[in-house]
Structures are given as C-alpha cells and as structure tokens.
Amino acid sequence: QKEVEQNSGPLSVPEGAIASLNCTYSDRVSQSFFWYRQYSGKSPELIMSIYSNGDKEDGRFTAQLNKASQYVSLLIRDSQPSDSATYLCAVPPPHSGGSNYKLTFGKGTLLTVNP
Amino acid sequence: GAGVSQSPSNKVTEKGKDVELRCDPISGHTALYWYRQSLGQGLEFLIYFQGNSAPDKSGLPSDRFSAERTGGSVSTLTIQRTQQEDSAVYLCASSRGLAGTYEQYFGPGTRLTVT
Numbered sequence: 296q297k298e299v300e301q302n303s304g305p306l307s308v309p310e311g312a313i314a315s316l317n318c319t320y321s322d323r324v325s326q327s328f329f330w331y332r333q334y335s336g337k338s339p340e341l342i343m344s345i346y347s348n349g350d351k352e353d354g355r356f357t358a359q360l361n362k363a364s365q366y367v368s369l370l371i372r373d374s375q376p377s378d379s380a381t382y383l384c385a386v387p388p389p390h391s392g393g394s395n396y397k398l399t400f401g402k403g404t405l406l407t408v409n410p
Numbered sequence: 411g412a413g414v415s416q417s418p419s420n421k422v423t424e425k426g427k428d429v430e431l432r433c434d435p436i437s438g439h440t441a442l443y444w445y446r447q448s449l450g451q452g453l454e455f456l457i458y459f460q461g462n463s464a465p466d467k468s469g470l471p472s473d474r475f476s477a478e479r480t481g482g483s484v485s486t487l488t489i490q491r492t493q494q495e496d497s498a499v500y501l502c503a504s505s506r507g508l509a510g511t512y513e514q515y516f517g518p519g520t521r522l523t524v525t
Contacts, residue, residue, distance in 0.1 A: 327512055338501055338516040339453070383453070385514075397443070397466060398514060402452040 298322070301384050301401035309409050314371040316404050318384030321365070328360060328367045329398065331383040339383055339400075343369060374408040381405045412436070414517030416502050422523045423492055431487045431520045435504030442485050443505075443514060444477060448498040456500075459485060460507055492524045 300319045308314045320328075327346050331339035345351045345358040345367065357370040367386075371378055381403040415434045423429050435442050444456040455469040459479045470476070474493075479485040489496055499521050503514040 329513065331516075338499075338519045341513055341515060344513050397455055397458050398512075399455070400445075400453040
C-alpha cells in the first residue's frame with residue numbers, strides 16, 4: 296500500500312458547490328495531517344492542519360479526520376474559480392512513530408471549479 | 411514576518427556544472443527541509459535539518475547532492491556535475507521545530523533546468 300494516496304482527478308465542480316477531496320494513509324500511528332493547496336507554477340501553501348478525530352473548520356474549508364479508517368478529507372464549501380488548484384495531502388511517513396519532522400505528500404488532486 | 415525565501419528563482423545550467431541553491435527560512439524556525447518536485451510529479455523529500463544538523467539525509471538521490479546549514483538559518487543545497495534528470499523545482503520549507511507544531515511553510519522554489 297502506498298503511504299499516501301489521493302485520487303489524481305481532475306475533480307470538476309460548478310461554482311458554489313461543495314468540493315470533496317479525499318486522502319488515505321498507511322501508518323496507523325500518524326498523529327498530524329496537513330492539506331496544502333498548490334496553484335499551477337507555484338509552491339504549496341498550507342491551508343489546513345488537523346490532529347484529532349472529527350472535523351476542523353476554517354472559513355469555507357473543513358478538514359475531516361478518521362484515524363480508525365485512516366483517511367482524511369477536505370471539504371470546500373461554496374467553491375470559487377479561485378479554488379482551482381492541486382490539493383496535496385501530507386502525513387508523516389510510515390513507521391515514524393508519530394514524529395513528523397518529515398512529511399510524505401500525496402500526488403495531489405487537481406480541482407477545477409467551473410464558473 | 412517574512413516567509414521562506416529562495417534564490418535564485420530560476421537557474422539554467424549546462425550538464426556537468428555544479429549549482430548552489432539557497433534557502434532562507436522563516437526567522438525563528440529551527441527545522442528546515444528540502445524537497446524536489448519534477449514536472450507532473452509529487453513532492454520528493456531530500457533532506458531535513460534541525461538546527462545545523464541533518465538527522466535525515468535519506469532522500470538525497472546520489473552523492474552528487476549535498477546540503478549544509480549554518481548558524482541555524484540559511485541552507486545551501488549543492489548539486490555537483492548536474493545531469494538532465496536533476497531538472498526540477500527545488501523547494502525549501504521551514505517549521506518551528508517544536509513539539510506539537512509541525513506545520514511546514516514553503517518558499518517559492520528554485521526552478522532548475524539542466525541543458
């Protein structure tokens with residue numbers, strides 16, 4: 296099993312809809328999880344971090360973590376064309392004992408929000 | 411304060427030449443990371459510094475790659491005898507390096523092209 300898996304997309308949603316991005320990871324002891332947004336030709340930008348099971352909301356973004364099922368998701372409400380980007384999930388690598396000085400990134404999901 | 415800065419933003423070099431890439435982390439961040447992102451590929455971890463020490467060099471692809479960090483601040487990634495497969499965007503990130511705070515913030519990257 297790959298360490299971090301994401302659907303590469305592209306995921307296309309209409310403006311105003313909810314975009315749902317998913318990520319699964321292999322290491323059960325992972326303690327922290329991150330979502331980055333990367334616009335074409337730009338570097339990744341941290342948009343959400345989540346450490347505990349459940350939901351974490353920040354503006355239009357909600358991160359959902361389910362450690363038992365080993366997945367983390369990102370919901371974007373009221374999607375805007377400016378949300379069009381690649382979204383990267385990042386988790387500590389397997390067998391790191393939960394220490395997360397180094398992150399393993401998924402390959403990202405390309406989201407397109409259509410006006 | 412200022413974010414992570416990298417220089418140069420673009421570097422074109424001939425095969426076989428050496429290059430140096432520089433990273434200036436966020437002030438006060440003790441942890442510094444180098445990643446590489448090839449066209450259409452995910453982020454590949456290269457090396458991590460905590461202070462001036464590099465406890466994890468496992469991602470360096472060959473002995474042509476080396477990195478150092480001085481004064482717990484600026485880091486330099488050196489690639490000797492560059493090859494065409496070294497062409498990529500080299501990204502630097504920093505984090506506070508304190509227990510419980512692992513968010514990594516990326517610089518704008520250096521786009522390296524080996525001709």
